[in-house]
Amino acid sequence: MSDAPPPDADPDPGAVPPAPTGTRGALIRAGLRLFGKTGFAATSTRELAEAAGTNVASIAYHFGGKDGLRRACVEEVARRFQAVLGPDPAPLPDDLPAAAAHARLAFLTTAMVRFLLGRGDGEEVPAFLLREVLGEPVLLDIVYDRVIAPRHADLCALWGRASGQDPDSPAVRLAVFAHLGQILYFRLGAAIVTRRMGWDGYGPAEIAAVEARILATLNAALSRGDPP
Amino acid sequence: MSDAPPPDADPDPGAVPPAPTGTRGALIRAGLRLFGKTGFAATSTRELAEAAGTNVASIAYHFGGKDGLRRACVEEVARRFQAVLGPDPAPLPDDLPAAAAHARLAFLTTAMVRFLLGRGDGEEVPAFLLREVLGEPVLLDIVYDRVIAPRHADLCALWGRASGQDPDSPAVRLAVFAHLGQILYFRLGAAIVTRRMGWDGYGPAEIAAVEARILATLNAALSRGDPP
DNA sequence: CAAGTTCAATCAAACGATTGAACAAGTCAA
DNA sequence: TTGACTTGTTCAATCGTTTGATTGAACTTG
Numbered sequence: 001m002s003d004a005p006p007p008d009a010d011p012d013p014g015a016v017p018p019a020p021t022g023t024r025g026a027l028i029r030a031g032l033r034l035f036g037k038t039g040f041a042a043t044s045t046r047e048l049a050e051a052a053g054t055n056v057a058s059i060a061y062h063f064g065g066k067d068g069l070r071r072a073c074v075e076e077v078a079r080r081f082q083a084v085l086g087p088d089p090a091p092l093p094d095d096l097p098a099a100a101a102h103a104r105l106a107f108l109t110t111a112m113v114r115f116l117l118g119r120g121d122g123e124e125v126p127a128f129l130l131r132e133v134l135g136e137p138v139l140l141d142i143v144y145d146r147v148i149a150p151r152h153a154d155l156c157a158l159w160g161r162a163s164g165q166d167p168d169s170p171a172v173r174l175a176v177f178a179h180l181g182q183i184l185y186f187r188l189g190a191a192i193v194t195r196r197m198g199w200d201g202y203g204p205a206e207i208a209a210v211e212a213r214i215l216a217t218l219n220a221a222l223s224r225g226d227p228p
Numbered sequence: 229m230s231d232a233p234p235p236d237a238d239p240d241p242g243a244v245p246p247a248p249t250g251t252r253g254a255l256i257r258a259g260l261r262l263f264g265k266t267g268f269a270a271t272s273t274r275e276l277a278e279a280a281g282t283n284v285a286s287i288a289y290h291f292g293g294k295d296g297l298r299r300a301c302v303e304e305v306a307r308r309f310q311a312v313l314g315p316d317p318a319p320l321p322d323d324l325p326a327a328a329a330h331a332r333l334a335f336l337t338t339a340m341v342r343f344l345l346g347r348g349d350g351e352e353v354p355a356f357l358l359r360e361v362l363g364e365p366v367l368l369d370i371v372y373d374r375v376i377a378p379r380h381a382d383l384c385a386l387w388g389r390a391s392g393q394d395p396d397s398p399a400v401r402l403a404v405f406a407h408l409g410q411i412l413y414f415r416l417g418a419a420i421v422t423r424r425m426g427w428d429g430y431g432p433a434e435i436a437a438v439e440a441r442i443l444a445t446l447n448a449a450l451s452r453g454d455p456p
Numbered sequence: 457c458a459a460g461t462t463c464a465a466t467c468a469a470a471c472g473a474t475t476g477a478a479c480a481a482g483t484c485a486a
Numbered sequence: 487t488t489g490a491c492t493t494g495t496t497c498a499a500t501c502g503t504t505t506g507a508t509t510g511a512a513c514t515t516g
Contacts, residue, residue, distance in 0.1 A: 023495080038363065041270030045472060055497055060473065062495095127362055133419055134355055135266065140419055148420055170425060174441040177421055181413025182406045188416075191361055191368055192376055193405055197398060213402040220448040251461080273506060283463055285508080290461095294506065 016082045024062045026052035031073040036128030074139050078146035089154035101161035113211050116187040117202040126187045244310045252290045254280035259301040264356030302367050306374040317382030329389035341439050344415040345430040354415045
């Protein structure tokens with residue numbers, strides 16, 4: 001039941017751990033994909049093993065059981081977020097002008113849209129995450145503490161600076177959630193959105209259209225919000 | 229394998245069918261709640277029967293099996309939407325001024341927020357719906373055709389009138405989706421939002437705060453778009 | 457009594473977990 | 487260099503449990 005044993009002390013506690021490899025990594029990737037696609041209970045250990053190109057017993061060996069694999073998948077999601085967004089959100093410089101904060105918000109927004117709607121992790125990670133959020137509150141703790149809370153605080157700081165509001169106020173926090181909700185919906189509701197739009201999935205042109213829409217809302221919300 | 233046999237011809241094809249009653253209704257309500265809470269595969273027929281206060285065999289008797297109950301739940305969702313929002317979206321009068329369309333959008337928005345975040349159906353229906361959308365595309369057809377498409381078209385007409393844009397344009401369709409995504413997120417991500425806000429669930433005050441936020445975004449998006 | 461409905465009991469199939477054998481790679485005495 | 491031993495990992499086979507479905511008897515109602 002050994003985890004990855006660190007050969008020596010971690011030189012940097014904020015560093016991003018390396019991606020899992022071998023059978024262990026293959027199982028985590030299979031779990032991320034299948035759990036997100038059909039759900040945890042609907043995915044059998046035999047399917048997981050086959051998708052990972054190994055034997056069912058490997059799940060118990062590496063993770064102690066199916067639940068252990070699920071937890072490892074949650075932690076892999078946290079790790080990927082760290083890897084993409086950087087180990088820790090840099091604290092905002094005190095003299096950052098509102099326009100710069102606005103610009104950075106716009107930049108982060110387009111990055112998020114492209115990540116979520118483009119090919120790659122963006123397809124499976126949100127579905128997996130959402131099922132975790134909808135379900136067991138136990139694993140939600142990991143997701144919240146390691147993925148959501150730090151990023152949300154960072155965005156709130158930017159939003160507060162850009163709109164001239166208190167970054168810790170409920171209004172700003174809600175505004176950031178509403179903004180994120182817009183973006184997430186285009187991934188979670190992809191089946192509905194693309195059908196209604198007459199699109200065949202999200203190509204570059206479609207992603208650009210979504211980007212434009214969300215940036216327009218962002219600009220409207222920021223430039224109109226309570227003037228300082 | 230008999231469905232509900234209509235004793236005589238339906239007098240009004242647009243009328244809202246009555247809510248299912250008896251054991252059949254209890255099973256549908258149990259399915260809506262349990263499927264939405266823990267997922268379809270994770271819910272056993274025995275749990276369903278116990279939650280409905282009946283025997284497992286009733287599921288096969290009334291719905292032909294577990295899958296039949298699932299389908300009945302989807303149709304019940306469609307029925308509830310019809311019941312709450314009216315049988316069919318009234319076509320927009322040609323002389324409706326932009327301000328009136330804007331006001332009606334605001335009204336529908338607050339109604340939706342209160343329905344989704346308040347106590348009642350709003351808690352279980354979206355979770356169930358989302359899992360259906362994430363999963364089998366077969367049942368998505370029912371959801372899309374009977375719930376989403378007509379409502380979305382109605383909102384697009386209002387949005388187009390309020391913003392002076394073509395209601396059938398991609399820009400308007402995306403704007404409506406983004407707007408809906410904001411609202412939905414506060415239900416789907418409730419566990420995360422309430423935790424970050426320091427709230428203990430959605431009470432009247434919390435719902436009012438969310439309402440204010442979403443209406444602010446709506447007003448900003450509409451008043452900034454091409455003025456009439 | 458007859459149709460509609462629910463009951464306890466039972467079935468085969470699929471599930472997650474476990475087991476001991478088998479394999480690969482490294483270690484060390486001779 | 488060799489051969490035995492250890493450690494880490496994967497394998498096919500099997501365990502007891504739970505699943506969805508089915509069955510015939512028992513109930514309710516008109």
